[in-house]
Amino acid sequence: xxxxxxxxxxxxxxxxxxxxxxxxxxxxxxxxxxxxxxxxxxxxxxxxxxxxxxxxxxxxxxxxxxxxxxxxxxxxxxxxxxxxxxxxxxxxxxxxxxxxxxxxxxxxxxxxxxxxxxxxxxxxxxxxxxxxxxxxxxxxxxxxxxxxxxxxxxxxxxxxxxxxxxxxxxxxxxxxxxxxxxxxxxxxxxxxxxxxxxxxxxxxxxxxxxxxxxxxxxxxxxxxxxxxxxxxxxxxxxxxxxxxxxxxxxxxxxxxxxxx
Ligand SMILES: Cc1ncc(CN)c(N)n1
Numbered sequence: 001x002x003x004x005x006x007x008x009x010x011x012x013x014x015x016x017x018x019x020x021x022x023x024x025x026x027x028x029x030x031x032x033x034x035x036x037x038x039x040x041x042x043x044x045x046x047x048x049x050x051x052x053x054x055x056x057x058x059x060x061x062x063x064x065x066x067x068x069x070x071x072x073x074x075x076x077x078x079x080x081x082x083x084x085x086x087x088x089x090x091x092x093x094x095x096x097x098x099x100x101x102x103x104x105x106x107x108x109x110x111x112x113x114x115x116x117x118x119x120x121x122x123x124x125x126x127x128x129x130x131x132x133x134x135x136x137x138x139x140x141x142x143x144x145x146x147x148x149x150x151x152x153x154x155x156x157x158x159x160x161x162x163x164x165x166x167x168x169x170x171x172x173x174x175x176x177x178x179x180x181x182x183x184x185x186x187x188x189x190x191x192x193x194x195x196x197x198x199x200x201x202x203x204x205x206x207x208x209x210x211x212x213x214x215x216x217x218x219x220x221x222x223x224x225x226x227x228x229x230x231x232x233x234x235x236x237x238x239x240x241x242x243x244x245x246x247x248x249x250x251x252x253x254x255x256x257x258x259x260x
Pocket of ligand 1: 164
Protein backbone atom coordinates (compact mmCIF):
# COMPACT_ATOMS: atom_id res chain seq x y z
CA UNK A 1 0.00 0.00 0.00
CA UNK A 2 1.35 3.46 -0.88
CA UNK A 3 1.95 5.42 2.26
CA UNK A 4 0.14 8.73 2.36
CA UNK A 5 0.51 11.16 5.23
CA UNK A 6 -2.60 11.34 7.43
CA UNK A 7 -4.50 14.57 7.57
CA UNK A 8 -3.30 16.39 10.66
CA UNK A 9 -5.26 19.61 10.18
CA UNK A 10 -7.58 20.58 12.98
CA UNK A 11 -11.12 20.23 11.73
CA UNK A 12 -13.58 23.13 11.89
CA UNK A 13 -16.35 21.13 13.55
CA UNK A 14 -16.66 22.71 16.99
CA UNK A 15 -18.77 20.64 19.33
CA UNK A 16 -19.16 23.25 22.08
CA UNK A 17 -20.07 26.23 19.98
CA UNK A 18 -23.60 27.61 20.05
CA UNK A 19 -25.55 27.49 16.82
CA UNK A 20 -25.88 30.93 15.25
CA UNK A 21 -29.05 30.87 13.08
CA UNK A 22 -28.02 34.16 11.45
CA UNK A 23 -25.04 32.42 9.81
CA UNK A 24 -27.17 29.60 8.42
CA UNK A 25 -26.37 25.89 8.67
CA UNK A 26 -22.73 25.25 7.78
CA UNK A 27 -20.23 22.49 8.40
CA UNK A 28 -18.97 24.56 11.35
CA UNK A 29 -22.33 25.97 12.47
CA UNK A 30 -24.77 23.17 13.25
CA UNK A 31 -28.10 23.22 15.09
CA UNK A 32 -28.32 21.13 18.28
CA UNK A 33 -29.56 17.74 17.06
CA UNK A 34 -27.27 17.76 14.03
CA UNK A 35 -24.38 18.58 16.38
CA UNK A 36 -25.38 15.68 18.59
CA UNK A 37 -25.42 13.30 15.59
CA UNK A 38 -22.10 14.60 14.29
CA UNK A 39 -20.50 14.26 17.74
CA UNK A 40 -21.81 10.69 18.18
CA UNK A 41 -20.23 9.67 14.87
CA UNK A 42 -17.03 11.69 15.25
CA UNK A 43 -14.48 8.86 15.64
CA UNK A 44 -15.74 6.94 12.60
CA UNK A 45 -16.22 10.18 10.65
CA UNK A 46 -12.59 11.24 11.12
CA UNK A 47 -11.27 7.68 10.57
CA UNK A 48 -13.28 7.72 7.36
CA UNK A 49 -11.62 10.87 6.08
CA UNK A 50 -8.19 9.52 6.99
CA UNK A 51 -8.58 6.06 5.43
CA UNK A 52 -6.23 5.10 2.55
CA UNK A 53 -8.94 5.32 -0.15
CA UNK A 54 -9.64 9.00 0.59
CA UNK A 55 -5.98 9.96 1.22
CA UNK A 56 -4.89 8.44 -2.08
CA UNK A 57 -7.88 9.84 -3.96
CA UNK A 58 -6.97 13.26 -2.57
CA UNK A 59 -3.34 13.14 -3.67
CA UNK A 60 -4.15 11.38 -6.94
CA UNK A 61 -2.26 8.11 -6.28
CA UNK A 62 -5.28 5.80 -5.82
CA UNK A 63 -4.96 2.82 -8.14
CA UNK A 64 -7.43 2.92 -11.02
CA UNK A 65 -8.70 -0.60 -10.29
CA UNK A 66 -9.63 0.40 -6.73
CA UNK A 67 -11.46 3.50 -7.94
CA UNK A 68 -13.21 1.45 -10.66
CA UNK A 69 -14.28 -1.15 -8.07
CA UNK A 70 -15.73 1.64 -5.95
CA UNK A 71 -17.51 3.32 -8.89
CA UNK A 72 -19.09 0.08 -10.04
CA UNK A 73 -20.41 -0.67 -6.55
CA UNK A 74 -21.51 2.92 -6.20
CA UNK A 75 -23.34 2.93 -9.52
CA UNK A 76 -25.47 0.09 -8.21
CA UNK A 77 -25.77 1.71 -4.79
CA UNK A 78 -27.11 4.92 -6.35
CA UNK A 79 -30.00 3.06 -7.97
CA UNK A 80 -31.07 1.77 -4.54
CA UNK A 81 -30.44 5.18 -3.00
CA UNK A 82 -32.89 6.62 -5.55
CA UNK A 83 -35.45 3.98 -4.50
CA UNK A 84 -35.06 5.05 -0.86
CA UNK A 85 -36.00 8.61 -1.88
CA UNK A 86 -38.92 7.27 -3.93
CA UNK A 87 -40.18 5.40 -0.86
CA UNK A 88 -39.84 8.57 1.23
CA UNK A 89 -42.34 10.16 -1.13
CA UNK A 90 -44.94 7.64 -0.04
CA UNK A 91 -44.59 8.67 3.62
CA UNK A 92 -45.67 12.26 3.28
CA UNK A 93 -48.22 14.58 1.74
CA UNK A 94 -46.03 17.64 2.22
CA UNK A 95 -45.33 18.94 -1.32
CA UNK A 96 -42.03 20.53 -0.27
CA UNK A 97 -40.73 17.19 1.00
CA UNK A 98 -42.04 15.43 -2.11
CA UNK A 99 -40.28 17.95 -4.34
CA UNK A 100 -37.00 17.46 -2.50
CA UNK A 101 -37.19 13.68 -2.94
CA UNK A 102 -37.89 14.03 -6.67
CA UNK A 103 -34.99 16.48 -7.08
CA UNK A 104 -32.57 14.10 -5.34
CA UNK A 105 -33.67 11.23 -7.60
CA UNK A 106 -33.19 13.46 -10.62
CA UNK A 107 -29.70 14.54 -9.61
CA UNK A 108 -28.71 10.91 -8.84
CA UNK A 109 -29.40 9.97 -12.46
CA UNK A 110 -28.47 13.19 -14.23
CA UNK A 111 -25.40 14.22 -12.21
CA UNK A 112 -23.87 11.51 -10.02
CA UNK A 113 -24.46 8.42 -12.19
CA UNK A 114 -23.39 10.31 -15.28
CA UNK A 115 -20.01 11.17 -13.71
CA UNK A 116 -19.66 7.44 -12.92
CA UNK A 117 -20.52 6.54 -16.52
CA UNK A 118 -17.93 8.97 -17.90
CA UNK A 119 -15.18 7.59 -15.67
CA UNK A 120 -16.11 4.00 -16.52
CA UNK A 121 -16.19 4.75 -20.26
CA UNK A 122 -12.66 6.16 -19.87
CA UNK A 123 -11.65 2.88 -18.15
CA UNK A 124 -13.17 0.85 -21.03
CA UNK A 125 -16.07 -0.54 -18.96
CA UNK A 126 -19.35 -0.85 -20.86
CA UNK A 127 -22.75 0.22 -19.54
CA UNK A 128 -23.90 -3.39 -19.63
CA UNK A 129 -20.96 -4.39 -17.39
CA UNK A 130 -21.92 -1.55 -15.07
CA UNK A 131 -25.49 -2.77 -14.87
CA UNK A 132 -24.48 -6.37 -14.20
CA UNK A 133 -21.76 -5.89 -11.62
CA UNK A 134 -21.60 -8.39 -8.75
CA UNK A 135 -22.57 -6.51 -5.61
CA UNK A 136 -20.10 -6.72 -2.70
CA UNK A 137 -21.25 -7.98 0.71
CA UNK A 138 -20.57 -4.55 2.21
CA UNK A 139 -22.48 -2.66 -0.47
CA UNK A 140 -25.39 -5.11 -0.11
CA UNK A 141 -25.43 -4.67 3.67
CA UNK A 142 -25.53 -0.89 3.29
CA UNK A 143 -28.29 -0.79 0.68
CA UNK A 144 -30.31 -3.46 2.52
CA UNK A 145 -30.08 -1.36 5.64
CA UNK A 146 -31.37 1.87 4.08
CA UNK A 147 -33.99 0.05 2.01
CA UNK A 148 -35.35 -1.75 5.09
CA UNK A 149 -35.58 1.61 6.89
CA UNK A 150 -37.31 3.09 3.85
CA UNK A 151 -39.87 0.27 3.69
CA UNK A 152 -40.48 -0.09 7.43
CA UNK A 153 -39.69 3.29 8.94
CA UNK A 154 -41.37 6.67 8.93
CA UNK A 155 -40.27 9.82 7.12
CA UNK A 156 -37.99 10.93 9.97
CA UNK A 157 -36.18 7.56 10.00
CA UNK A 158 -35.54 7.92 6.27
CA UNK A 159 -34.28 11.50 6.50
CA UNK A 160 -31.80 10.45 9.20
CA UNK A 161 -30.78 7.32 7.24
CA UNK A 162 -29.90 9.32 4.10
CA UNK A 163 -28.25 12.20 5.96
CA UNK A 164 -24.81 10.49 6.26
CA UNK A 165 -24.83 9.81 2.49
CA UNK A 166 -25.26 13.50 1.76
CA UNK A 167 -23.30 15.03 4.63
CA UNK A 168 -20.22 12.75 4.69
CA UNK A 169 -19.71 13.29 0.93
CA UNK A 170 -20.16 17.06 1.19
CA UNK A 171 -17.80 17.25 4.16
CA UNK A 172 -15.08 15.05 2.63
CA UNK A 173 -15.46 16.71 -0.78
CA UNK A 174 -14.93 20.19 0.67
CA UNK A 175 -12.04 19.07 2.85
CA UNK A 176 -10.27 17.21 0.03
CA UNK A 177 -10.64 20.23 -2.26
CA UNK A 178 -9.06 22.44 0.40
CA UNK A 179 -6.36 20.05 1.57
CA UNK A 180 -5.17 19.05 -1.91
CA UNK A 181 -5.89 22.39 -3.63
CA UNK A 182 -2.30 22.70 -4.92
CA UNK A 183 -2.40 19.46 -6.92
CA UNK A 184 -6.06 19.11 -7.79
CA UNK A 185 -5.62 20.41 -11.35
CA UNK A 186 -3.64 17.33 -12.34
CA UNK A 187 -5.49 14.84 -10.10
CA UNK A 188 -7.29 12.13 -12.16
CA UNK A 189 -10.08 12.12 -9.54
CA UNK A 190 -10.69 15.84 -9.75
CA UNK A 191 -14.13 15.50 -11.37
CA UNK A 192 -15.23 13.35 -8.44
CA UNK A 193 -13.99 15.89 -5.87
CA UNK A 194 -15.49 18.76 -7.87
CA UNK A 195 -18.90 17.09 -7.81
CA UNK A 196 -19.02 16.80 -4.01
CA UNK A 197 -17.27 19.99 -2.95
CA UNK A 198 -19.96 22.32 -4.27
CA UNK A 199 -22.29 24.52 -2.26
CA UNK A 200 -25.14 23.02 -4.28
CA UNK A 201 -24.29 19.51 -3.05
CA UNK A 202 -23.97 20.74 0.56
CA UNK A 203 -27.42 22.36 0.30
CA UNK A 204 -28.96 18.86 0.18
CA UNK A 205 -27.57 18.22 3.67
CA UNK A 206 -28.75 21.65 4.85
CA UNK A 207 -32.29 20.78 3.77
CA UNK A 208 -32.15 17.43 5.61
CA UNK A 209 -30.60 18.92 8.77
CA UNK A 210 -33.21 21.70 8.90
CA UNK A 211 -36.12 19.28 8.48
CA UNK A 212 -34.76 16.75 10.95
CA UNK A 213 -34.13 19.53 13.49
CA UNK A 214 -37.74 20.64 13.16
CA UNK A 215 -39.16 17.10 13.36
CA UNK A 216 -37.26 16.06 16.50
CA UNK A 217 -38.69 18.92 18.58
CA UNK A 218 -40.60 17.41 21.50
CA UNK A 219 -39.46 13.81 20.92
CA UNK A 220 -38.38 11.71 23.91
CA UNK A 221 -34.83 10.61 24.60
CA UNK A 222 -35.50 6.99 23.59
CA UNK A 223 -36.58 8.03 20.09
CA UNK A 224 -33.63 10.42 19.77
CA UNK A 225 -31.29 7.55 20.62
CA UNK A 226 -32.90 5.39 17.92
CA UNK A 227 -32.26 8.16 15.39
CA UNK A 228 -28.68 8.56 16.61
CA UNK A 229 -28.14 4.85 16.04
CA UNK A 230 -29.52 5.02 12.49
CA UNK A 231 -27.17 7.92 11.76
CA UNK A 232 -24.06 6.29 13.28
CA UNK A 233 -24.73 3.03 11.41
CA UNK A 234 -24.91 5.06 8.21
CA UNK A 235 -21.55 6.73 8.87
CA UNK A 236 -20.01 3.30 9.57
CA UNK A 237 -21.50 1.96 6.35
CA UNK A 238 -19.99 4.87 4.43
CA UNK A 239 -16.60 4.04 5.94
CA UNK A 240 -16.86 0.36 4.99
CA UNK A 241 -18.04 1.15 1.47
CA UNK A 242 -14.71 2.87 0.71
CA UNK A 243 -12.61 0.52 2.79
CA UNK A 244 -13.98 -2.63 1.09
CA UNK A 245 -13.52 -0.95 -2.32
CA UNK A 246 -9.91 -0.19 -1.41
CA UNK A 247 -9.43 -3.89 -0.64
CA UNK A 248 -11.52 -4.79 -3.73
CA UNK A 249 -13.34 -7.23 -1.47
CA UNK A 250 -16.61 -8.83 -2.61
CA UNK A 251 -17.19 -11.23 0.29
CA UNK A 252 -17.15 -10.75 4.05
CA UNK A 253 -13.81 -12.61 4.16
CA UNK A 254 -11.24 -12.10 1.34
CA UNK A 255 -10.60 -15.85 1.03
CA UNK A 256 -14.30 -16.37 0.17
CA UNK A 257 -13.86 -14.21 -2.95
CA UNK A 258 -11.62 -16.90 -4.41
CA UNK A 259 -14.28 -19.55 -3.83
CA UNK A 260 -16.62 -17.85 -6.37
C1 LIG B 1 -22.05 4.94 -0.84
C2 LIG B 1 -22.42 6.36 -1.19
N1 LIG B 1 -22.90 7.18 -0.24
C3 LIG B 1 -23.23 8.48 -0.61
C4 LIG B 1 -23.07 8.96 -1.87
C5 LIG B 1 -23.38 10.38 -2.20
N2 LIG B 1 -24.64 10.48 -2.81
C6 LIG B 1 -22.60 8.06 -2.80
N3 LIG B 1 -22.40 8.41 -4.10
N4 LIG B 1 -22.24 6.75 -2.47
